[in-house]
Amino acid sequence: MGQRKKVGAVKTSSSENDTGEASKVSPKHNICMVSDFFYPNMGGVESHIYQLSQCLIEKGHKVVIATHAYGRRKGVRYLTNGLKVYYLPLQVMYNQSTATTCFHSLPLLRCVFVRERITVVHAHSSFSAMAHDALFHAKTMGLNTVFTDHSLFGFADVSSVLTNKLLTVSLCDTNHIVCVSYTSKENTVLRAALNPEIVSVIPNAVDPTDFTPDPSQRPTDRITIVVISRLVYRKGIDLLGGIIPELCLKHPDLHFLIGGEGPKRIVLEEVREKYQLHDRVRLLGALEHKDVRGVLVQGHIFLNTSLTEAFCMAIVEGASCGLQVVSTRVGGIPEVLPEDLITLCEPTVSSLCKGLEKVIAKQRSGSFPSPNSTHARVKNLYTWRNVAERTEKVYDRVAGEEVLPLEKRLWRLRSHCGPVAGSIFAFVAVLDFLFLLLLQWLVPDRHMDFAVDATGPNGLWVKKRQKSEPGC
Amino acid sequence: MGPDGVPSQSVPWRKVLWERQPFPDNYVDQRFLEELRRNEGIRQYRYWAVVKEAGFVGQQLSCVAIFITLWLYMEQGLLSPETLLWTSLSCALPGYGLYQVLTAQTESCSESRTHLADSQSAVLFLSFTFGFSPVLKTLTESVSTDTVYAMSALMLLAHLLSFPYAHPSPPGSLSLNAALFASVCLASRLPGALHTFAMLTCALLVFALWPCLLQRLRENAPGHFTGACVGVCVGGVGGLGSQSPGGAMLLSLALVSVTLICPLLLVSLQRHKDNIQGPWDEAEIQEDLSRFLH
Numbered sequence: 001m002g003q004r005k006k007v008g009a010v011k012t013s014s015s016e017n018d019t020g021e022a023s024k025v026s027p028k029h030n031i032c033m034v035s036d037f038f039y040p041n042m043g044g045v046e047s048h049i050y051q052l053s054q055c056l057i058e059k060g061h062k063v064v065i066a067t068h069a070y071g072r073r074k075g076v077r078y079l080t081n082g083l084k085v086y087y088l089p090l091q092v093m094y095n096q097s098t099a100t101t102c103f104h105s106l107p108l109l110r111c112v113f114v115r116e117r118i119t120v121v122h123a124h125s126s127f128s129a130m131a132h133d134a135l136f137h138a139k140t141m142g143l144n145t146v147f148t149d150h151s152l153f154g155f156a157d158v159s160s161v162l163t164n165k166l167l168t169v170s171l172c173d174t175n176h177i178v179c180v181s182y183t184s185k186e187n188t189v190l191r192a193a194l195n196p197e198i199v200s201v202i203p204n205a206v207d208p209t210d211f212t213p214d215p216s217q218r219p220t221d222r223i224t225i226v227v228i229s230r231l232v233y234r235k236g237i238d239l240l241g242g243i244i245p246e247l248c249l250k251h252p253d254l255h256f257l258i259g260g261e262g263p264k265r266i267v268l269e270e271v272r273e274k275y276q277l278h279d280r281v282r283l284l285g286a287l288e289h290k291d292v293r294g295v296l297v298q299g300h301i302f303l304n305t306s307l308t309e310a311f312c313m314a315i316v317e318g319a320s321c322g323l324q325v326v327s328t329r330v331g332g333i334p335e336v337l338p339e340d341l342i343t344l345c346e347p348t349v350s351s352l353c354k355g356l357e358k359v360i361a362k363q364r365s366g367s368f369p370s371p372n373s374t375h376a377r378v379k380n381l382y383t384w385r386n387v388a389e390r391t392e393k394v395y396d397r398v399a400g401e402e403v404l405p406l407e408k409r410l411w412r413l414r415s416h417c418g419p420v421a422g423s424i425f426a427f428v429a430v431l432d433f434l435f436l437l438l439l440q441w442l443v444p445d446r447h448m449d450f451a452v453d454a455t456g457p458n459g460l461w462v463k464k465r466q467k468s469e470p471g472c
Numbered sequence: 473m474g475p476d477g478v479p480s481q482s483v484p485w486r487k488v489l490w491e492r493q494p495f496p497d498n499y500v501d502q503r504f505l506e507e508l509r510r511n512e513g514i515r516q517y518r519y520w521a522v523v524k525e526a527g528f529v530g531q532q533l534s535c536v537a538i539f540i541t542l543w544l545y546m547e548q549g550l551l552s553p554e555t556l557l558w559t560s561l562s563c564a565l566p567g568y569g570l571y572q573v574l575t576a577q578t579e580s581c582s583e584s585r586t587h588l589a590d591s592q593s594a595v596l597f598l599s600f601t602f603g604f605s606p607v608l609k610t611l612t613e614s615v616s617t618d619t620v621y622a623m624s625a626l627m628l629l630a631h632l633l634s635f636p637y638a639h640p641s642p643p644g645s646l647s648l649n650a651a652l653f654a655s656v657c658l659a660s661r662l663p664g665a666l667h668t669f670a671m672l673t674c675a676l677l678v679f680a681l682w683p684c685l686l687q688r689l690r691e692n693a694p695g696h697f698t699g700a701c702v703g704v705c706v707g708g709v710g711g712l713g714s715q716s717p718g719g720a721m722l723l724s725l726a727l728v729s730v731t732l733i734c735p736l737l738l739v740s741l742q743r744h745k746d747n748i749q750g751p752w753d754e755a756e757i758q759e760d761l762s763r764f765l766h
Contacts, residue, residue: 152752348759
């Protein structure tokens with residue numbers, strides 16, 4: 001049943017062609033992005049999903065987003081360009097991630113997938129239970145699946161052993177995986193025991209028009225170091241608490257501008273109190289995305305003290321605003337910017353201070369290129385259009401691949417995930433399949449209305465906006 | 473660019489994202505995972521060294537057995553409280569002297585507690601226990617004996633599980649409290665108030681002071697430490713054997729498995745250890761950053 005639907009859906013997307021090379025017109029896909037993390041929640045994953053969806057719509061694909069209800073925001077919403085968002089009523093358990101039972105989300109997600117004639121399910125973030133649920137159900141329904149991993153994970157403790165096992169189960173029969181940096185790819189391949197050939201590296205992007213330099217905003221009588229990050233342990237705020245007094249004692253014209261909020265704010269406040277730096281260390285609190293640029297352009301140096309980072313958009317934003325970037329050498333950060341735009345240091349107070357002092361000395365001598373020339377170099381490095389193009393290729397590739405039928409899927413689970421976890425999840429997969437049969441018997445696919453397309457090949461958003469809106 | 477691009481072998485692949493490279497996105501270079509490190513800083517265990525360390529666990533198990541044996545003798549009236557008290561005292565005084573000698577060997581300069589402070593604590597503890605022993609004796613009168621036994625067994629188990637075997641001096645608060653709770657429970661089932669006092673004094677000696685002395689021995693006289701452990705184990709099995717041969721069998725089985733078989737397992741399973749490290753690991757802050765705050 002599920003298989004049949006998929007074939008039909010591929011046909012509606014007007015192509016059986018999997019190379020994309022032979023035909024001039026690349027196939028159009030009906031994509032469903034699934035993640036627990038979406039607006040109104042703010043963060044890297046959220047903006048990634050939004051920007052990628054917008055660029056894919058621009059390229060003529062149909063995109064819908066499924067996430068869980070945020071407070072009173074539930075049901076269906078339309079965003080710019082007819083991007084449809086389903087806020088599904090699923091129970092949030094912890095940190096905006098939904099509870100998972102492997103089954104309860106199937107009826108709702110099946111409704112979305114069938115009504116929207118989805119061909120590719122693209123799940124985001126390994127922390128999102130809903131994303132893993134959606135992958136699981138999509139495979140049961142015979143849809144192609146893509147997963148994007150946005151974060152790095154260790155191997156040392158019990159919690160990572162368990163989550164890595166779940167990731168192995170979730171990704172063992174996923175068609176393709178996208179990581180945001182080469183380090184992240186290595187990490188994901190190891191965590192989920194994957195074939196590296198099915199893992200693509202597509203970096204995040206930054207909207208360069210949002211982050212333009214404005215040298216007139218920089219005060220000339222002082223040097224300002226800007227830090228914009230959540231104030232949490234993983235961002236190395238304790239290191240920052242050591243750097244501030246060290247450097248402020250040495251350089252009387254040095255100022256710190258710190259944007260962000262979090263439990264480690266107290267560390268910075270204590271340091272500021274103890275060394276009487278109230279006029280030189282400003283804590284701005286949580287910043288809205290639109291205010292970030294206004295803070296960045298006031299500085300000369302952008303400092304990132306993260307202890308782990310898969311990609312780090314913040315340093316690209318900083319460099320795009322023409323700042324000199326100083327960062328810890330962790331995770332994927334060394335891959336992000338060319339050597340002359342970034343100073344990499346070890347994650348220790350002394351190494352970071354040394355790096356910062358070098359940059360300060362160069363800044364004083366004026367040997368850095370102008371902010372505008374830095375911006376000109378950075379602005380074309382990471383664009384969402386490029387990300388969408390590369391993601392499109394992943395969809396094209398995936399659309400030609402076979403979704404494992406149930407017996408092959410069970411065999412794959414048992415051979416790939418170990419005898420215990422494999423058998424358990426093979427059993428769960430069978431139950432999920434039976435549940436799907438029950439749902440298909442209760443409400444056959446043919447009785448389900450197709451949703452009005454706001455976007456995609458036959459999108460009504462521009463042409464008949466008034467009609468498409470009350471459709472849901 | 474993209475999975476359809478044809479990789480030209482003339483340009484070497486670089487692990488950078490900022491450069492558009494003529495390789496597909498899913499390209500896997502030979503250098504893939506080259507920064508992966510396995511089993512870094514792994515400790516190679518030697519069997520007899522592990523057995524020696526496991527001896528501490530074994531002797532602690534035997535200490536519990538010895539304590540229970542003493543209690544059994546007291547309960548049956550085979551051991552008078554006076555004898556126990558005098559024996560305890562005659563063990564405590566040389567033990568204290570030995571402890572002082574061993575401490576003086578290592579840390580002569582650092583400020584240690586004075587003898588006066590030590591004797592003050594001892595007097596305080598003894599007088600309070602003596603004063604309260606009639607109360608402790610009747611404490612669990614309204615509780616059924618079965619409950620008291622079950623509770624004691626549970627608490628002694630908790631003592632063994634939560635005992636800080638790596639740094640037993642001073643004994644961890646949870647393990648010490650569990651052991652003392654168990655001894656109060658058991659002591660309250662003895663015939664008289666003096667019995668209770670003697671039992672509690674003995675418990676203090678076995679569960680609080682002996683681990684401290686043994687730790688000193690482990691640090692300063694490793695040879696004697698092994699001897700002490702073996703002695704305690706033999707004493708435990710022998711003592712328990714005089715009261716319950718079945719219990720002694722079980723204890724010796726437990727001792728053999730803890731001190732001989734478990735280390736064997738650890739050493740033989742060590743070669744299966746596969747610990748992966750790489751650039752994705754969260755960096756650890758090695759420095760002491762509190763100096764900036766205080």
